[in-house]
Amino acid sequence: MPASPANDPSLRSWIDIRPTDDFPIQNLPFGVMEVPEWGPRLAVAIGGYALDLYACAQLGYFEAIGDDVPALGAAMPKVFRRRSLNAFLRLGRPAWQAVRERVSELLRHDNPSLRDNELAISTCLLRQRDVTLLRPVKPTSYVDFYSSLEHAMNVGVMFRPDNPLLPNWRHLPIAYHGRANSIVVSGTSIKRPQGQYRPAGQDEPVFGPTQQLDFELEMAFIVGQGTAQGNTVPLAQAEDHIFGLVLFNDWSARDIQSWEYQPLGPFLGKNFASSVSPWVVTLDALEPFRVAGPAQAPQPLTYLQNTDNQHFDIQLDVLIQPAGATTEPLVISHSNTRHLYWSMAQQLTHHASNGCPLDAGDIYASGTISGPTPGALGSLLEMTQRGTQPLNLPGGLQLGFLRDGDTVILRGYAEREGVRIGLGEVRGTVLPAAE
Amino acid sequence: MPASPANDPSLRSWIDIRPTDDFPIQNLPFGVMEVPEWGPRLAVAIGGYALDLYACAQLGYFEAIGDDVPALGAAMPKVFRRRSLNAFLRLGRPAWQAVRERVSELLRHDNPSLRDNELAISTCLLRQRDVTLLRPVKPTSYVDFYSSLEHAMNVGVMFRPDNPLLPNWRHLPIAYHGRANSIVVSGTSIKRPQGQYRPAGQDEPVFGPTQQLDFELEMAFIVGQGTAQGNTVPLAQAEDHIFGLVLFNDWSARDIQSWEYQPLGPFLGKNFASSVSPWVVTLDALEPFRVAGPAQAPQPLTYLQNTDNQHFDIQLDVLIQPAGATTEPLVISHSNTRHLYWSMAQQLTHHASNGCPLDAGDIYASGTISGPTPGALGSLLEMTQRGTQPLNLPGGLQLGFLRDGDTVILRGYAEREGVRIGLGEVRGTVLPAAE
Numbered sequence: 001m002p003a004s005p006a007n008d009p010s011l012r013s014w015i016d017i018r019p020t021d022d023f024p025i026q027n028l029p030f031g032v033m034e035v036p037e038w039g040p041r042l043a044v045a046i047g048g049y050a051l052d053l054y055a056c057a058q059l060g061y062f063e064a065i066g067d068d069v070p071a072l073g074a075a076m077p078k079v080f081r082r083r084s085l086n087a088f089l090r091l092g093r094p095a096w097q098a099v100r101e102r103v104s105e106l107l108r109h110d111n112p113s114l115r116d117n118e119l120a121i122s123t124c125l126l127r128q129r130d131v132t133l134l135r136p137v138k139p140t141s142y143v144d145f146y147s148s149l150e151h152a153m154n155v156g157v158m159f160r161p162d163n164p165l166l167p168n169w170r171h172l173p174i175a176y177h178g179r180a181n182s183i184v185v186s187g188t189s190i191k192r193p194q195g196q197y198r199p200a201g202q203d204e205p206v207f208g209p210t211q212q213l214d215f216e217l218e219m220a221f222i223v224g225q226g227t228a229q230g231n232t233v234p235l236a237q238a239e240d241h242i243f244g245l246v247l248f249n250d251w252s253a254r255d256i257q258s259w260e261y262q263p264l265g266p267f268l269g270k271n272f273a274s275s276v277s278p279w280v281v282t283l284d285a286l287e288p289f290r291v292a293g294p295a296q297a298p299q300p301l302t303y304l305q306n307t308d309n310q311h312f313d314i315q316l317d318v319l320i321q322p323a324g325a326t327t328e329p330l331v332i333s334h335s336n337t338r339h340l341y342w343s344m345a346q347q348l349t350h351h352a353s354n355g356c357p358l359d360a361g362d363i364y365a366s367g368t369i370s371g372p373t374p375g376a377l378g379s380l381l382e383m384t385q386r387g388t389q390p391l392n393l394p395g396g397l398q399l400g401f402l403r404d405g406d407t408v409i410l411r412g413y414a415e416r417e418g419v420r421i422g423l424g425e426v427r428g429t430v431l432p433a434a435e
Numbered sequence: 436m437p438a439s440p441a442n443d444p445s446l447r448s449w450i451d452i453r454p455t456d457d458f459p460i461q462n463l464p465f466g467v468m469e470v471p472e473w474g475p476r477l478a479v480a481i482g483g484y485a486l487d488l489y490a491c492a493q494l495g496y497f498e499a500i501g502d503d504v505p506a507l508g509a510a511m512p513k514v515f516r517r518r519s520l521n522a523f524l525r526l527g528r529p530a531w532q533a534v535r536e537r538v539s540e541l542l543r544h545d546n547p548s549l550r551d552n553e554l555a556i557s558t559c560l561l562r563q564r565d566v567t568l569l570r571p572v573k574p575t576s577y578v579d580f581y582s583s584l585e586h587a588m589n590v591g592v593m594f595r596p597d598n599p600l601l602p603n604w605r606h607l608p609i610a611y612h613g614r615a616n617s618i619v620v621s622g623t624s625i626k627r628p629q630g631q632y633r634p635a636g637q638d639e640p641v642f643g644p645t646q647q648l649d650f651e652l653e654m655a656f657i658v659g660q661g662t663a664q665g666n667t668v669p670l671a672q673a674e675d676h677i678f679g680l681v682l683f684n685d686w687s688a689r690d691i692q693s694w695e696y697q698p699l700g701p702f703l704g705k706n707f708a709s710s711v712s713p714w715v716v717t718l719d720a721l722e723p724f725r726v727a728g729p730a731q732a733p734q735p736l737t738y739l740q741n742t743d744n745q746h747f748d749i750q751l752d753v754l755i756q757p758a759g760a761t762t763e764p765l766v767i768s769h770s771n772t773r774h775l776y777w778s779m780a781q782q783l784t785h786h787a788s789n790g791c792p793l794d795a796g797d798i799y800a801s802g803t804i805s806g807p808t809p810g811a812l813g814s815l816l817e818m819t820q821r822g823t824q825p826l827n828l829p830g831g832l833q834l835g836f837l838r839d840g841d842t843v844i845l846r847g848y849a850e851r852e853g854v855r856i857g858l859g860e861v862r863g864t865v866l867p868a869a870e
């Protein structure tokens with residue numbers, strides 16, 4: 001993709017941004033907020049604020065881009081007063097880019113048009129802490145890939161010691177369909193699921209609250225423009241269909257999962273809930289952070305052969321705030337999306353290779369992102385060897401799997417030339433199982 | 436459920452119905468039709484006709500039931516002018532039952548109110564051949580179970596001769612999430628998918644059109660009222676959430692499936708397309724066809740223990756019309772939903788047992804329904820031993836897997852006391868792969 005003027009590292013905003021903020025003027029991620037009495041609004045994050053796109057459109061700030069991109073012009077302002085980004089996504093990349101670049105202009109330190117209009121600012125600019133951030137999309141499909149070689153090996157060794165990596169793994173990005181309607185936004189608490197599992201050493205299963213509740217550190221991409229059933233997507237065009245990225249926690253009940261998953265894959269061990277971060281960071285904003293992925297051997301079949309830099313260098317942290325703890329959350333893992341073996345573009349092209357239709361708002365998660373070092377593991381399953389080697393946390397606390405009241409926080413950010421493009425965070429606290 | 440007056444076997448309609456018709460007055464299944472220039476309409480099938488529910492509501496025929504069921508009264512007539520049944524389903528069983536019973540009254544041979552109103556008839560009653568039947572629901576989730584013991588054994592013997600039935604199978608209804616947005620209505624042609632598969636005797640995969648395209652004979656239930664995330668559904672209340680049943684063809688590319696499916700289950704081998712019949716036959720209409728299911732041993736855990744007749748006696752036929760054939764389609768298999776080991780109620784209760792939310796319009800398919808005899812197999816995979824023992828069809832034709840131009844037709848019906856409650860049919864023709 002061509003460089004966007006909105007990515008210029010020298011840009012500054014008239015809004016005060018600290019160097020550690022996730023949302024400087026070079027980022028401008030999209031989300032959906034609910035404002036008391038106003039209903040849902042599409043928004044762009046800037047520092048600790050949310051810019052109300054509906055109010056901006058109503059005040060005429062988007063008139064010129066509406067003329068430049070007729071589909072956007074026809075859809076405004078209504079497209080910004082929705083409960084999800086979906087309708088906006090269907091307008092396509094020219095619309096997303098036009099809005100992001102226009103918002104960048106409006107927020108530049110040297111542009112007085114919004115900066116010096118106090119009345120407009122009071123209408124358009126809300127503190128994020130005064131609004132409710134909603135799940136940014138209404139997905140019709142959610143797919144979870146399995147694209148970290150390290151994760152696949154770590155799990156494979158535990159479940160199939162003789163045969164950890166199956167022969168298909170290096171030939172195609174393995175994936176399964178998950179549950180779209182149980183995906184919740186960051187901050188939603190997660191009720192401990194109940195289910196069937198077979199306690200160690202027993203022949204018969206029991207039913208009850210999971211004893212092995214885990215998180216999974218993942219990133220997910222959001223499909224912008226979909227495809228028609230029967231169509232395919234060449235690898236070189238795959239990124240045209242990707243709007244942006246979110247952090248993704250694929251909560252997992254390991255005991256339920258391991259009892260049920262053969263032969264058709266994970267089901268109730270996963271589908272009770274997944275959590276996403278509220279701000280979708282665009283591929284446009286991540287453009288400066290492209291890197292080459294790991295060497296792929298054997299070389300994939302032609303339709304998956306990649307010569308471009310289709311990976312991204314995004315740092316990822318996992319933090320735990322144990323139940324009852326009043327101290328700051330504790331970093332227990334540090335990974336990076338560049339460790340993924342398969343790129344998002346390869347995932348999308350493979351997915352569409354059989355003609356399966358993709359829809360705007362679909363969520364495609366990476367699978368657990370584990371890196372090559374012991375400090376870069378993306379799940380408690382891996383960190384604790386399925387609970388047998390608990391983490392030693394301060395205060396003498398030993399953590400095997402998640403306990404009621406524990407909070408898990410995933411954070412992500414890319415940094416270069418003093419510019420930090422943050423993903424924000426996704427957090428969730430474990431609630432006790434139903435009575 | 437209590438017996439409905441609409442199920443009375445002695446009822447007759449003023450519309451002429453032949454004894455072999457699937458849609459007598461005791462059936463009254465719901466669907467969605469598109470009428471040229473009128474847009475989408477909810478409809479009820481009667482004989483070869485479709486009754487336009489929107490027109491009925493506008494002409495005042497539903498006024499009394501709108502008073503009786505206030506949620507229905509508030510939603511009419513708009514709820515009948517939708518592209519899917521979803522909004523109607525969310526109104527709940529009292530609304531579905533009120534409409535079905537009122538339609539039954541209107542169509543009784545001795546009720547003159549519609550029968551003798553030629554103008555109203557010309558507005559409300561359309562020949563099915565003059566309208567386009569649409570996919571009846573917009574599913575947010577599609578799940579495929581694996582609930583036929585015979586099918587699980589037949590497939591298990593092929594893929595895992597030492598270990599055909601995994602230890603979990605008799606303890607819970609195994610299932611996986613499939614692709615909701617590639618489900619199409621009967622009559623839609625199916626483009627042969629391409630994908631990765633590993634030819635027999637080779638180490639390396641290739642990419643190309645599937646060589647092992649198959650159908651699967653399934654039934655699916657449609658969720659009427661959903662559940663909130665975190666809630667569960669006791670077995671005794673499971674059927675309250677089920678609106679009705681459709682025929683379901685889960686098209687499968689066996690070569691793609693067997694290469695990709697480990698360890699996370701089927702993905703591109705299945706998600707290119709599934710087909711549903713257009714008319715949803717209500718559980719209310721199927722009430723007279725309840726039967727006990729097979730004995731379950733070992734006894735399931737408490738939450739899945741079933742003492743009622745929660746299975747249904749529905750005959751199922753698979754027909755093939757080979758490419759180029761001008762003769763009538765040929766029946767190649769005959770099965771019955773009563774063969775299923777797990778009931779729909781058990782499937783739904785198990786699915787909700789971890790708090791996973793269910794939505795109106797969700798589609799839950801049974802898995803391939805194979806019976807205990809060689810003539811009751813539900814897939815070519817089973818009938819031909821994965822293509823090695825092709826079917827001998829008239830004219831010297833040998834059928835291993837599906838060829839371009841072949842048409843597959845699934846039909847279903849329940850019969851008792853001279854009343855036939857038909858499911859109609861789901862059909863699809865195979866088109867060549869993309870260039």
